[in-house]
Amino acid sequence: MPVKKVIETKKLNRIFKNGEIEVHALTDIDMIIEEGEFVAIMGASGSGKSTLLHIIGCLDRATSGEYDLDGVQVNKLGKNQLADVRNQKIGFIFQSYNLLSRTTALENVELPLIYDRTGQFPNSKELAQKALEQVGLADRIYHKSNELSGGQQQRVAIARALVNNPALILADEPTGNLDSKASIDIADLFVQLNNKGKTIVMITHEPEIAQFAKRMIYLRDGQIISDKVIEKRSTKAFALKELEKPVETP
Amino acid sequence: MKRFLKIFKVAFLSIYKNRTRSLLTMLGIIIGVGAVIMTISAGEGATLEVENQISGLGTNLLMIQTKSEHKAGINVRMGRPIDEKDFEMLKKNSVWMPQLSPLVAIGAQAIGPSGYKSTMVYGVSYDYFYITSRALQTGSFFTEDDVRTAKKYCVIGQTIREELFPGEDPIGHQIRIDKVPFTVLGLLTEEGSGGMQDMDDIILAPYTTIQNRLYGHQRGYTMILGSALSEDHIADAEMEASELLRESHKIIDGDEDDFEIMTQIELQEITGNITGILTILLGAVASISLIVGGIGIMNIMLVSVTERTREIGTRLAIGARESDILTQFLIEAIVLSLVGGILGIVFGIIGNQIIYKVTGFFIPTVGYSILIGFGFSALVGVAFGYFPARKAAKLNPIDALRYE
Ligand SMILES: Nc1ncnc2c1ncn2[C@@H]1O[C@H](COP(=O)(O)OP(=O)(O)OP(=O)(O)O)[C@@H](O)[C@H]1O
Numbered sequence: 208m209p210v211k212k213v214i215e216t217k218k219l220n221r222i223f224k225n226g227e228i229e230v231h232a233l234t235d236i237d238m239i240i241e242e243g244e245f246v247a248i249m250g251a252s253g254s255g256k257s258t259l260l261h262i263i264g265c266l267d268r269a270t271s272g273e274y275d276l277d278g279v280q281v282n283k284l285g286k287n288q289l290a291d292v293r294n295q296k297i298g299f300i301f302q303s304y305n306l307l308s309r310t311t312a313l314e315n316v317e318l319p320l321i322y323d324r325t326g327q328f329p330n331s332k333e334l335a336q337k338a339l340e341q342v343g344l345a346d347r348i349y350h351k352s353n354e355l356s357g358g359q360q361q362r363v364a365i366a367r368a369l370v371n372n373p374a375l376i377l378a379d380e381p382t383g384n385l386d387s388k389a390s391i392d393i394a395d396l397f398v399q400l401n402n403k404g405k406t407i408v409m410i411t412h413e414p415e416i417a418q419f420a421k422r423m424i425y426l427r428d429g430q431i432i433s434d435k436v437i438e439k440r441s442t443k444a445f446a447l448k449e450l451e452k453p454v455e456t457p
Numbered sequence: 458m459k460r461f462l463k464i465f466k467v468a469f470l471s472i473y474k475n476r477t478r479s480l481l482t483m484l485g486i487i488i489g490v491g492a493v494i495m496t497i498s499a500g501e502g503a504t505l506e507v508e509n510q511i512s513g514l515g516t517n518l519l520m521i522q523t524k525s526e527h528k529a530g531i532n533v534r535m536g537r538p539i540d541e542k543d544f545e546m547l548k549k550n551s552v553w554m555p556q557l558s559p560l561v562a563i564g565a566q567a568i569g570p571s572g573y574k575s576t577m578v579y580g581v582s583y584d585y586f587y588i589t590s591r592a593l594q595t596g597s598f599f600t601e602d603d604v605r606t607a608k609k610y611c612v613i614g615q616t617i618r619e620e621l622f623p624g625e626d627p628i629g630h631q632i633r634i635d636k637v638p639f640t641v642l643g644l645l646t647e648e649g650s651g652g653m654q655d656m657d658d659i660i661l662a663p664y665t666t667i668q669n670r671l672y673g674h675q676r677g678y679t680m681i682l683g684s685a686l687s688e689d690h691i692a693d694a695e696m697e698a699s700e701l702l703r704e705s706h707k708i709i710d711g712d713e714d715d716f717e718i719m720t721q722i723e724l725q726e727i728t729g730n731i732t733g734i735l736t737i738l739l740g741a742v743a744s745i746s747l748i749v750g751g752i753g754i755m756n757i758m759l760v761s762v763t764e765r766t767r768e769i770g771t772r773l774a775i776g777a778r779e780s781d782i783l784t785q786f787l788i789e790a791i792v793l794s795l796v797g798g799i800l801g802i803v804f805g806i807i808g809n810q811i812i813y814k815v816t817g818f819f820i821p822t823v824g825y826s827i828l829i830g831f832g833f834s835a836l837v838g839v840a841f842g843y844f845p846a847r848k849a850a851k852l853n854p855i856d857a858l859r860y861e
Pocket residue numbers: 223224225230231232250251252253254255256257258259
């Protein structure tokens with residue numbers, strides 16, 4: 208049985224125009240990501256990582272090129288259909304969480320289900336609760352977002368990305384605002400989700416976090432310069448041990 | 458339908474979770490609507506009041522006085538004063554004015570057994586009571602005979618009674634008007650204290666007495682009051698009086714009158730102009746309060762645009778459609794405008810009541826002021842709540858999320 212392609216892009220370009228100035232954020236990106244993969248995207252600041260992930264997540268549109276998501280030709284979709292794709296097929300996790308303020312964890316996680324048009328989630332509260340349990344926040348469901356730590360807020364955001372059982376989970380520097388310990392916990396959570404079959408694409412600046420993934424794509428100036436399988440994957444236990452090693456002073 | 462209910466819930470939650478913002482927005486609307494209702498109603502109330510007072514003067518009233526001209530801001534009397542000769546002539550010849558009375562007005566100090574008051578004293582004839590259709594609570598009017606023989610009798614208004622005879626029956630008692638003793642014969646029925654002029658702060662006495670005792674050696678009358686046979690004959694009466702006076706004053710054809718005749722109709726036109734100006738003035742005040750209220754609403758909405766644009770970005774990112782966002786924000790704006798508007802109406806009506814209780818100045822809450830206030834506030838509320846949201850909902854989700 209051939210493995211299903213979740214993402215396939217052909218000659219994807221993204222050009223930002225600010226008056227006279229044009230920025231080629233992405234140039235001819237060809238990329239295939241299959242079901243069950245866990246991909247880390249790395250690259251210098253400004254190399255186009257976020258731009259690529261936004262296009263993959265249907266938050267932005269490519270200037271040119273083709274993009275198939277789970278068999279759907281995204282570049283041919285209208286605004287409403289894109290919204291539905293975001294709602295049904297994608298769970299997006301932001302570096303800055305983007306939770307609704309003054310709103311409980313449960314309500315935040317429930318939000319994607321409110322906008323569901325398929326009617327497949329009649330018990331949205333239960334599902335939201337389960338998703339929060341899955342990220343280890345069962346005892347925090349009635350806390351408002353501002354009453355949670357950064358790591359907990361990111362877990363709420365992850366639960367929100369999981370709740371509608373999407374084909375694809377996208378995370379843009381999910382550990383960017385967290386300390387090492389919390390970062391490792393989140394990375395480990397991704398590994399567990401991936402083990403359960405979720406396809407995950409994650410941007411990160413931290414090599415030790417990237418090591419949790421199965422595959423690494425490296426971007427420079429809007430182009431893929433390397434794409435390889437990670438041989439020695441990290442684990443939570445290993446990463447924590449590394450963390451405890453004394454810092455070598457030169 | 459189920460979708461709509463869901464979005465409805467989202468909108469209500471949003472209003473509730475952002476209580477402070479919601480309350481401030483509503484406050485802007487409440488003040489706007491309330492102020493408009495109160496100012497416009499006050500204008501209407503003043504107009505009503507003035508109209509009441511004019512019709513209180515007697516509907517078929519004509520006032521004949523010496524021609525006056527505006528000079529350097531003051532009225533200067535031109536030509537010869539209207540006097541006894543004119544009065545007798547009109548009384549003899551006029552067909553359309555069966556009732557005529559001289560009016561000699563002076564400001565004077567009235568002293569009673571228990572108090573005193575500066576007031577207007579009108580010297581009039583017996584006909585005056587017919588012309589102005591004023592009636593008595595107790596006592597009697599002075600008679601034609603009293604006028605002819607210049608008796609020192611007077612009829613007083615309620616305000617005078619309260620100042621000079623608190624808690625006492627004034628009939629038969631003496632008061633002094635500028636040191637001259639007068640016997641009080643009657644007490645006028647209350648006209649109600651007007652906003653502009655107290656119609657009960659008045660003393661009526663035979664004009665002959667006033668002229669002889671108090672008016673010094675001035676010639677003529679302040680004016681002659683006449684009453685037309687009926688409302689339809691006011692114009693006839695005016696024409697007739699004009700012709701008679703021109704003839705007796707020997708004014709050649711082509712020359713101008715040396716007298717002025719003002720009728721109830723003209724009086725109403727003049728006061729109509731005045732109240733028109735008043736209404737415009739209050740309208741301006743109302744517009745300012747609307748603008749102030751509107752700016753208040755606008756500010757609160759605009760201050761929260763950044764936060765709300767990001768919120769819209771988040772909602773779009775997790776799969777809300779543009780129409781979902783628009784529905785939510787429209788519901789929020791409508792609910793806030795509606796609740797704020799209704800509270801504003803209540804606030805305006807209660808405000809009118811309080812003014813009535815405190816000042817006795819009746820302000821009818823007029824329907825169109827409610828419409829204007831409510832309409833405008835709803836417009837501002839919806840415009841500033843809905844249109845920024847519409848703009849944000851049309852963005853790429855990522856642009857909305859990044860909005861600064
Ligand atoms: N809205 C925009 N308008 C103009 N230029 C943009 C816009 N968004 C991104 N860019 C440009 O596109 C390029 C890629 O940006 P992108 O955010 O994808 O980088 P990145 O790899 O995610 O960087 P970082 O690691 O700092 O997040 C940058 O040069 C950036 O300036």
